[in-house]
Amino acid sequence: MPDIALQRSGLSRERRDALLGLLLIAPTVLVLGAVIVYPLLSAIALSFQSVYTPTLEGHWVGLANYRELLGSGGFWAALLTTAIWTVGTLTLQILIGVAMALLLHQNIIFRSLARSLVLFPYFLSTVVAVLVWRWLFNDLYGIVNHGLMAAGIIDAPVNWLGAMPNAMLSIMVVGAWKFFPFVVIAVLARLQTIPEALYEAARIDGAGPISRFFDVTLPQLREVLTIVILLRTVWDFKEFDLIYLMTGGGPVNGTRTLPLIVYQQAFGLNQMGMAAAYAVSMMLVMLVFMLAYLQRARKAAA
Amino acid sequence: MVQVVFEKVSKAYGDTVAIPGLDLMIESGEFVSLLGPSGCGKSTTLRMLAGLEQPTSGNIRIGDRDVVNLAPAARDIAMVFQSYALYPHMTVAENICYPLKKRGVAKADRAIKLAEVAALLQLEPLLARKPGQLSGGQQQRVALGRALVREPSVFLLDEPLSNLDASLRAHMRAELIELHRRLGKTMVYVTHDQLEAMTMSSRIAVMRAGELQQFAPPDEIYNRPANVFVAGFIGTPAMALADGSLADGGGHLVVHVGPLAVALPYAAAARPAAVTVGIRPEDVLVGEGPWQAQVRLVEPTGYETIVALDAGGLALTARVPGSKALRVGETVPFDLRRERIHLFDKSDGRRWKPAGR
Amino acid sequence: MKKRPAWIVSLVTWPIVLLIAFPLLWMLITSIKPAAELFSTSPTLLPKAITFEHYARVLQDTPFLQYFANSMILATSTTVVVISISVLGAYSLVRFAYPGRETLASLVLFTYLLPSVVLISPLYLMLVSIGLANTLASLVIAYTSFALPYALWLLRSFMAGIPQDLESAAMVDGASRMGAFIDVVLPQALPGIISTALFTFILAWNEYLYALVLVNSDEARPLTTGVMTMLISAFNIEWSLLMAASVLMSVPLIIIFAFFQRHLTSGFGAGGVKG
Numbered sequence: 062m063p064d065i066a067l068q069r070s071g072l073s074r075e076r077r078d079a080l081l082g083l084l085l086i087a088p089t090v091l092v093l094g095a096v097i098v099y100p101l102l103s104a105i106a107l108s109f110q111s112v113y114t115p116t117l118e119g120h121w122v123g124l125a126n127y128r129e130l131l132g133s134g135g136f137w138a139a140l141l142t143t144a145i146w147t148v149g150t151l152t153l154q155i156l157i158g159v160a161m162a163l164l165l166h167q168n169i170i171f172r173s174l175a176r177s178l179v180l181f182p183y184f185l186s187t188v189v190a191v192l193v194w195r196w197l198f199n200d201l202y203g204i205v206n207h208g209l210m211a212a213g214i215i216d217a218p219v220n221w222l223g224a225m226p227n228a229m230l231s232i233m234v235v236g237a238w239k240f241f242p243f244v245v246i247a248v249l250a251r252l253q254t255i256p257e258a259l260y261e262a263a264r265i266d267g268a269g270p271i272s273r274f275f276d277v278t279l280p281q282l283r284e285v286l287t288i289v290i291l292l293r294t295v296w297d298f299k300e301f302d303l304i305y306l307m308t309g310g311g312p313v314n315g316t317r318t319l320p321l322i323v324y325q326q327a328f329g330l331n332q333m334g335m336a337a338a339y340a341v342s343m344m345l346v347m348l349v350f351m352l353a354y355l356q357r358a359r360k361a362a363a
Numbered sequence: 364m365v366q367v368v369f370e371k372v373s374k375a376y377g378d379t380v381a382i383p384g385l386d387l388m389i390e391s392g393e394f395v396s397l398l399g400p401s402g403c404g405k406s407t408t409l410r411m412l413a414g415l416e417q418p419t420s421g422n423i424r425i426g427d428r429d430v431v432n433l434a435p436a437a438r439d440i441a442m443v444f445q446s447y448a449l450y451p452h453m454t455v456a457e458n459i460c461y462p463l464k465k466r467g468v469a470k471a472d473r474a475i476k477l478a479e480v481a482a483l484l485q486l487e488p489l490l491a492r493k494p495g496q497l498s499g500g501q502q503q504r505v506a507l508g509r510a511l512v513r514e515p516s517v518f519l520l521d522e523p524l525s526n527l528d529a530s531l532r533a534h535m536r537a538e539l540i541e542l543h544r545r546l547g548k549t550m551v552y553v554t555h556d557q558l559e560a561m562t563m564s565s566r567i568a569v570m571r572a573g574e575l576q577q578f579a580p581p582d583e584i585y586n587r588p589a590n591v592f593v594a595g596f597i598g599t600p601a602m603a604l605a606d607g608s609l610a611d612g613g614g615h616l617v618v619h620v621g622p623l624a625v626a627l628p629y630a631a632a633a634r635p636a637a638v639t640v641g642i643r644p645e646d647v648l649v650g651e652g653p654w655q656a657q658v659r660l661v662e663p664t665g666y667e668t669i670v671a672l673d674a675g676g677l678a679l680t681a682r683v684p685g686s687k688a689l690r691v692g693e694t695v696p697f698d699l700r701r702e703r704i705h706l707f708d709k710s711d712g713r714r715w716k717p718a719g720r
Numbered sequence: 721m722k723k724r725p726a727w728i729v730s731l732v733t734w735p736i737v738l739l740i741a742f743p744l745l746w747m748l749i750t751s752i753k754p755a756a757e758l759f760s761t762s763p764t765l766l767p768k769a770i771t772f773e774h775y776a777r778v779l780q781d782t783p784f785l786q787y788f789a790n791s792m793i794l795a796t797s798t799t800v801v802v803i804s805i806s807v808l809g810a811y812s813l814v815r816f817a818y819p820g821r822e823t824l825a826s827l828v829l830f831t832y833l834l835p836s837v838v839l840i841s842p843l844y845l846m847l848v849s850i851g852l853a854n855t856l857a858s859l860v861i862a863y864t865s866f867a868l869p870y871a872l873w874l875l876r877s878f879m880a881g882i883p884q885d886l887e888s889a890a891m892v893d894g895a896s897r898m899g900a901f902i903d904v905v906l907p908q909a910l911p912g913i914i915s916t917a918l919f920t921f922i923l924a925w926n927e928y929l930y931a932l933v934l935v936n937s938d939e940a941r942p943l944t945t946g947v948m949t950m951l952i953s954a955f956n957i958e959w960s961l962l963m964a965a966s967v968l969m970s971v972p973l974i975i976i977f978a979f980f981q982r983h984l985t986s987g988f989g990a991g992g993v994k995g
Binding site for chain 3: 078079081082083085086088089090092093095096097099100101103104107117161164165167168169170171175177178179180181182184185186187188189190192193194196197199201202204207238292295296298299301302306320323324327328333336337340341343344347351354355358359
């Protein structure tokens with residue numbers, strides 16, 4: 062036991078305690094330093110260099126990467142695409158998530174089975190989700206086109222992933238399907254802590270079901286929704302797998318978000334320095350939301 | 364024999380000083396209560412004695428050993444926590460045996476000890492249960508059992524009864540007194556409940572803002588409070604405290620408080636300029652006397668009635684036997700037990716002893 | 721007192737639940753339909769005949785089992801490494817006082833939000849330069865970059881919920897500080913450790929980007945990139961084969977989900993939302 066060795070060291074008990082604490086955190090610090098802090102600093106350093114990926118040879122170019130990035134339309138277009146994707150899919154996630162949480166909070170039959178079915182997509186691999194949805198969206202044999210045609214809503218198969226704006230709408234839907242359960246779990250957990258007495262009081266005061274929702278439920282959910290929105294904004298903004306696997310950024314560059322550009326620059330165009338510049342710029346954009354979440358979460362933890 | 368010594372012990376958390384400098388000596392076999400309002404430093408004091416917190420400076424001795432740099436395990440103490448702190452994943456038997464196991468007591472001896480403690484605290488039917496399946500009172504017993512099993516030289520108890528309901532608390536109080544009598548071990552007991560401190564302790568250490576106010580047996584604390592704080596803190600209903608002054612009434616002392624001038628049976632020699640006058644409710648005699656007061660509030664408790672009085676601006680509380688028919692607003696005559704009036708020097712708040720007493 | 725079931729709400733909710741579950745149901749149905757039925761112009765909801773030939777082909781004709789083994793090794797090692805480091809780290813963050821502790825806690829939370837694409841190029845360079853490219857070990861190292869902050873944050877909130885009096889009692893009872901940790905904190909934190917381990921396993925099992933960049937040989941390829949390779953390498957996309965692979969790939973998650981759902985939801989609350 063390391064603490065017994067420390068006891069014999071002749072240090073004061075307070076010192077020994079702090080030392081033991083540092084000993085326990087040391088592996089964490091070393092690993093985080095190696096896989097996060099060092100790579101993060103290297104990424105910033107890389108963004109001032111021009112590196113050819115296959116040979117990994119590079120030289121300093123100063124701010125040239127950033128100048129090129131800000132000057133080209135690509136960055137701004139991708140930023141806009143990322144924003145559209147984030148806002149679109151997040152809105153769907155929140156709306157479906159809150160609605161589903163409210164329904165699943167009711168005493169419906171087979172409630173726990175319903176909850177399991179609704180939550181499962183969140184735990185599924187994005188790869189599986191994408192394969193399933195690409196099959197559903199298949200223009201020739203996909204069930205979505207079949208179903209819509211049979212119902213008479215469309216009269217020719219729709220190209221869901223190969224044309225705009227269909228491709229953007231499709232990935233928003235898939236993103237919503239994959240990630241709304243996060244909202245459900247968070248909201249459901251909060252709903253269960255709202256005291257029944259609040260509803261009883263509202264009922265005595267003459268509030269109907271709708272005004273009970275807006276006057277009792279919604280204010281109670283405000284805090285959890287703020288945190289969920291911040292967290293999901295960050296996560297949707299940086300989403301790579303789902304978009305890359307659904308559309309690869311296409312058609313043309315219709316769904317090419319910032320994370321996809323970073324990947325393309327680094328491993329498609331072999332421009333690691335440029336990729337780093339994109340990545341760092343993207344992180345600066347995200348920083349606002351990250352800091353907002355950080356502040357909230359620290360406050361909640363305190 | 365002295366068992367526990369605090370020597371100029373101080374504790375600060377960053378810039379906040381919790382205990383500026385505490386000196387305390389506890390005799391072997393004593394039952395000492397650390398009493399005070401919340402935040403007075405009584406729990407910190409106990410935790411420093413246990414080794415769960417480190418004093419910023421000063422010395423703590425248990426027996427003839429300096430313990431400041433010893434781990435809690437090496438201090439030969441046992442502790443009962445307010446939350447009981449029973450290990451939820453262990454059975455009652457495992458909880459009680461844990462301290463023995465940690466000290467390398469053989470399994471057979473552990474079983475003997477367990478049986479003794481279980482019999483003493485009537486825990487036999489509960490030994491196989493987990494703490495979560497016990498009532499508050501039962502958990503309390505298990506916590507006591509875990510402390511008793513090891514026969515430490517000092518028992519530390521941190522508000523052990525405060526999570527119990529009132530009737531159980533009275534019962535456990537009696538049991539603790541009996542236990543202390545039987546074991547004869549030193550016990551240090553932290554509480555904010557003066558009734559617990561008064562009924563169980565051989566001496567009470569009254570604390571306030573980290574400073575020791577008075578360390579004395581219960582009757583002395585009650586009858587001769589060392590300062591205004593102790594006077595006001597001990598006793599329910601509380602002692603009436605009011606500003607007053609002392610004068611020479613032709614050789615004997617006269618205290619002026621509110622509209623009253625009370626002649627006291629002491630010589631009027633040297634005296635402080637201003638005093639705080641303290642009068643306990645049982646020393647206010649309602650029914651006849653030289654002064655008049657208006658009844659402000661009547662609280663019958665059955666056995667007696669607590670009456671709030673206003674004697675021309677001087678607020679007093681009186682205990683009246685039985686449920687005497689007093690009406691709010693009525694004016695009644697009253698007298699005071701003069702020799703039992705408490706006087707405190709206004710300049711430092713300390714008890715002032717008149718000459719000839 | 722049990723509340724009466726809400727029939728009308730059930731009637732509204734269940735169709736929505738089924739709609740949400742439909743893609744997964746369709747995956748399952750496709751995987752057991754004969755290939756001929758797949759390309760019929762009028763597909764039926766239920767298969768006319770049930771076949772397991774697609775499963776047989778996935779297991780026999782593709783490197784699926786190799787990928788599956790890789791994923792299993794990868795997710796298990798990542799979980800073991802991350803949990804052993806984070807249990808100690810979280811305990812230190814919760815219970816010890818030393819300079820820099822709060823900064824470190826904030827840093828952990830910050831890294832929990834960091835996008836992988838920022839770290840990917842430097843990590844790639846680093847792992848290539850230490851000669852680990854194309855190995856499962858390189859993926860374990862890369863996965864700690866997102867799994868460790870996540871596990872730390874989760875465990876931190878679990879451990880903060882354990883009453884400190886328990887450790888104090890253990891220390892008074894004769895345990896050393898680490899003894900109290902082992903005797904009292906670990907058993908109390910066990911449910912939290914289990915949910916954290918499950919989450920870490922799922923994260924590692926599902927990871928795609930690092931696997932895409934760091935590994936390009938079948939010997940070290942996990943399921944995520946492996947199954948996508950099957951899609952890309954096939955001339956004709958064989959959907960029934962892919963759906964069968966998808967089902968098989970999800971089996972461990974279904975098992976975890978079926979047996980530990982309570983652990984998952986509690987961990988979820990502790991880490992994601994309560995902060």
